[in-house]
Amino acid sequence: MTTSSETNVDIEMHQLPRDLRSGERTIRLRHLASDDGNALLEFGRRQPNEDLLFQERDITNVADIGDWIHDTEAGRIRSVVAEENGQIIGYATIERGRLRWTRHVAEIRVMVDVGARRVGLGHVLLGLAFESALHDDVAKIIAQMTPDQVGARKIFERLGFVEDAVLTRHVASADGELHDLVVMRFDTKQRLICLECGQAVLTLIPLQGKQLCWACYEILDLELGAG
Structure with a gap:
């Protein structure tokens, strides 16, 4: 088991599992496992509704969680989770476009539990996903979020992502309200x-x-x- 004294480190997929230390906290980064369904469901149901808007799958739904795990096991998605005291507190996924004309694009999704933010975990998870996408030799990496997710947007901007498009009234919340969706991109020639x-x-x-x-x-x- 590899450990680090802080969360501001560069890690690659092949180095997992790996433990990170932030103060008195120890967080384990590992690949998503087939028996993580309940832990993922609990994680999803703890998150604020506004943070769930841009997710492709409903991570508060048993069937959608099952599909996610199945796609990960089939190699269609690469998924990393952050675990603390037996509880999932964050994840990162990388998924390449499945159509022939979008295979050069990879989408990154990162989410961190409200109680685990501001310790650098989001940056580490994003770094893992970024490195993995680069190894796939993609030309473009994208991320999606709503305009009011200011914190997430700032993280991506600091890492070189720029706004690619704003899709107006593109995301519907559970109450039927429509929201804009921001698409950010990173051209890999910038690496x-x-x-x-x-x-x-x-x-x-x-x-x-x-x-x-x-x-x-x-x-x-x-x-x-x-x-």
């Missing part, structure tokens, strides 16, 4: 490359004239400190 390991990452950190990923930064920083 940043670590000058030490050559990996594409979301953010780079300067150290002695080099732009590095978090993993290389930590290694070189320790080496410099030891010297």
Whole structure:
């Protein structure tokens, strides 16, 4: 089991499961399992209605959760969950377009439990999904949200996503009210490359004239400190 002292790290899918520490909290990142249905359902039913609007599936519905798990097991979706004390507190999914003319596009969805926000978990989950999409050699990564999801939008903007379109009155809430939907995109030609390991990452950190990923930064920083 690999651990980290903070949630501001670069992680890739092949490194899962992995534990993250934020203060006194320990959060495990792992792949979605076939028996996660009830935990996902509980997670979905804890979330505010406005956070559920842009979800393709109804994660408060047993049948939709079952479809999600089935598609993950079939390889159509890659799904990562964040777990704390046996409870799912967040997830990230990556799904490529299924039609021939949309195979170059991957959609990322990230959701974090209200009680687990502001600790950097959303950034880590997004980073995992982003790295996975890049390995698929897609040309474009998209994310969808409603205009009032300001926090989510800021996270994506900091990582280089830009507004691609606003679909007016495109999302209907449970009470029938219609909402706009914002589509954000990241063109993969924008990706940043670590000058030490050559990996594409979301953010780079300067150290002695080099732009590095978090993993290389930590290694070189320790080496410099030891010297």
